[in-house]
Amino acid sequence: MAETEEIEETETMTPLQEAFDIADVGRLWKQIREEVKRTIVGMLRTIEQLFIALLCEAHVYLEGVPGLGKTFLANTFAQCLGCEFSRIQFTPDLLPADIYGTNIFDPTKGTFQLKKGPIFANIILADEINRAPPKTQSALLESMQEKQATIEGTTHLMPRPFIVMATSNPIEQEGTYPLPEAQIDRFLLKTIVKYPTEREELAIIGLKHAPKYQKARAVTSPRTIMAVQEIVKQIHIDTDLMSYIKDIVFKTRNDPRILLGGSPRASIGLLSSAKARAAIHGRDFVIPDDIKYMLTSVLIHRLILKPEAELEGITQEKIVRDIAAEIPVPV
Numbered sequence: 001m002a003e004t005e006e007i008e009e010t011e012t013m014t015p016l017q018e019a020f021d022i023a024d025v026g027r028l029w030k031q032i033r034e035e036v037k038r039t040i041v042g043m044l045r046t047i048e049q050l051f052i053a054l055l056c057e058a059h060v061y062l063e064g065v066p067g068l069g070k071t072f073l074a075n076t077f078a079q080c081l082g083c084e085f086s087r088i089q090f091t092p093d094l095l096p097a098d099i100y101g102t103n104i105f106d107p108t109k110g111t112f113q114l115k116k117g118p119i120f121a122n123i124i125l126a127d128e129i130n131r132a133p134p135k136t137q138s139a140l141l142e143s144m145q146e147k148q149a150t151i152e153g154t155t156h157l158m159p160r161p162f163i164v165m166a167t168s169n170p171i172e173q174e175g176t177y178p179l180p181e182a183q184i185d186r187f188l189l190k191t192i193v194k195y196p197t198e199r200e201e202l203a204i205i206g207l208k209h210a211p212k213y214q215k216a217r218a219v220t221s222p223r224t225i226m227a228v229q230e231i232v233k234q235i236h237i238d239t240d241l242m243s244y245i246k247d248i249v250f251k252t253r254n255d256p257r258i259l260l261g262g263s264p265r266a267s268i269g270l271l272s273s274a275k276a277r278a279a280i281h282g283r284d285f286v287i288p289d290d291i292k293y294m295l296t297s298v299l300i301h302r303l304i305l306k307p308e309a310e311l312e313g314i315t316q317e318k319i320v321r322d323i324a325a326e327i328p329v330p331v
Contacts, residue, residue: 020227022235025055025279028228031219035080039216040073041207042200048280049191049297050077050165054225055232055276056188058269059144059164061301064193070167073193074125081225082218083122083161090132096139100149114151119143122159122222126166130176137183140164144186161225181260181304188269189294190301228279235275237286240330245270245291251323252303257314260304269298288329296320 029051036047053060062070078085088099101117143149147158196204245267253261274290300316
């Protein structure tokens, strides 16, 4: 049995004792959004998705063609949080020990000491995650799901808060390894980063020509983040809306175009993300629009289509829209 590393109780591991309410979640979201907008043009929905994943203590998968600023966005978002940030560039020769770290012999003490790898940070950017081989990709599974890492029989807890933001380029095939379903299911949300509009493109050019701000400022702290995460857990949801979530997920399992539908993790993801969206809009209860808003981001990476559906050009996004239109909304 693996030993568990003893960790001292610190300020960053327990929520604030001061009173926080639902309005604080909305205020924090506005502060982060405005700070990110100082250096990032557009991508407001993607920024919102990152914050929702953070509130849910979950992970987000960013997919888009090269050059759209996915890495820069993740880095800027982390700077606003005032948390320890670590970027891991995934490459074909990356090994699990490069992520977790390894025990190094200390000749002065005559013992082995753990030199922790970059995974031991609050915000992890797994850049181009699909470039690493499956063995290295799987090294993230335990940390993403259990918030811990086992190194040579000893279990080490991740710092809190802990979130993995992974990026990938969908068009590059050479030297890439598609993520296995078991790993991609660990991401609460998948966000497709799209090309900017013409106005946004011009603003990007102007910002790079004469930058006003070089770096985003920290507007919060790990303790505050943990406090608002606890608030989100208390958001109310009616039983008929929970049944609505169940009906949607069950429909994905029975749709003739889908080979593999959503698991209970998809239902839990819809629940938690809908509560987070309600919180950032200043509500202490979930409404149907919260669930419908999160459907695409929560479900598209969990649905595996049948080959004949792919040949017909059907996409996960279309199926999610069809299901949303078919399932009656509670009133």
